[in-house]
Amino acid sequence: MTTRSTRSTGRNGSARTGFTALALSGALALSLSACGTSDSDDQKAGSGSTHVIKTAMGDVKVPVAPKRVVVLDTAELDSAITLGVKPVGATHVEAASGFPGYLPKDKVSGIKDVGEMLNPNMEAIAALKPDVILTSKIRHGAKYEQLKQIAPTVMTENTGYPWKENFQVHADALGKRAEAKKAVxxxxxxxxxxxxxxxxxxxxxxxxxNVVRFVEGADIRVYGEKTYIATLLKDVGLGRPAIAAKAKDGFSYDVSPEKIDLADADVIFRATYGDPKKSKQTQTVGSSLWKNMDAVKKGDVHTVDDELWIQGIGYTAANRILDEMQKALAR
Structure with a gap:
């Protein structure tokens, strides 16, 4: 673990929850190569009613400017909101009804809940008469045949780590490439x-x-390099401990409470999914191993919202997370 230079106050020496969002700086000009159709393709398609999007399931013809969009995961919901599109329907995550709390209430009010993310209600989706459905193959590949009977379904291969590439596919499908460039x-x-x-x-x-997640029913996760949150750390240029490179498939290096000291770093952001006791959070943070970690002793452990930092996956979530990183790390 490296030793940082002493940082000035702005640090309160203890873990903090719920940082206040900071103002975004102005956008820079950016030239971005994109997935799916090109700008010239979009211009040609403007005179027609549909264009073709390259997806994980092959080419899919979608309306140039869809009006009734259904999204089946949090990443697709974040993309739509970021691009100024309010879906007519969206799934929720597991048993907790409602949509991610980090999204502006006025942007999600009126969206129809079409069921739990891994088991969407096909009848509810069909009743909304969507003109396009956004999701990923890893989530709903097995339901593709059903979904495409309802509406053209645009699937990315995966979710999480390739979120930037996926965002461009979503932008293509929604006819929002110009808005996507501004967001990026x-x-x-x-x-x-x-x-x-x-x-x-x-x-x-x-x-x-390090980003550590306590998960109900699973071991404690120390997130690796091929995750959504790792891309944000990399974009800021932050360093990662060696353990991050040992993560299985780049996703996470899982530890028990008895090995939590392996997660030590200069700074730790920690989140909890589920019940604190069942996720082993309570016993871990109360242990001597945890209390003797350098980050803990220096007050450089920051409690963050799991829904935002882990489940959000998109540019709206990313900007909120960057605000919280700045609050925690600023000199």
Whole structure:
């Protein structure tokens, strides 16, 4: 673990929950190569009613400007909201009804809940008469034949780590490529702002950061390099401890409470999914191993919202997370 230079106050020496969002800096001009159709393809398609999107399930013909969109996971919901599209329907995650709390209430009010994410209600989806459905193969590949009978269904291969590429597919499907470029440019400028606030590229790289998630019914996860949250850490230029590179398939290195000290770093962001006791959070953070970790002793452990940091997956979530990183890490 590297040693950082001493940082000035703005740090309260204890874990904090629920940071206040900071203002985004202005967008930078950006040229971005995209998935799916090209800008010229979009212009040609403008004179017709449909265009073709390249998806994980092959080419799919969708309306140029769909009006009734249904999304079946949090990443697709974040993409739609980021691009200024309010879906007519969306799934919720597991038993908890409602949509992610980090999304503006006015942007999700009126969206029809079409069931739990892994088991969407096909009748409810069909009743909304969508003109396009957005999801991923990893989530709903087995339901593709049913879904495409309802409406053209655009599936990315996976979710999470390839979120930036997936966002471009969503933008193509929604006819929002110009809005996508603005969103990407604003995010890039925001990440650069956080790097500066941390003390610049060298200081950011010298600050090793881990993200630890307590999960009900599973071991404790130390997130690896091929995850959504890892891409944000990389965009800010933050360093990662060696354990992050040992994550299985790049996703997570799982530990028991008795090995939690392996998760030590300069800074730890921790989230909890499910019941704190059943997720082993309570026993872990009360243990001597946890209390003797460098990050804990220095007050550099920050409790964050699991729904935002882990489940959000998109540019709207990413900008909120960058705000919280800046609050926690600023010199």
């Amino acid at each position: 440019a604003a995010y890039d400028a925001h990440a650069e702002q956080v790097t500066t606030a941390v003390g610049g590229p060298a200081e950011a790289k010298a600050t090793e950061v």
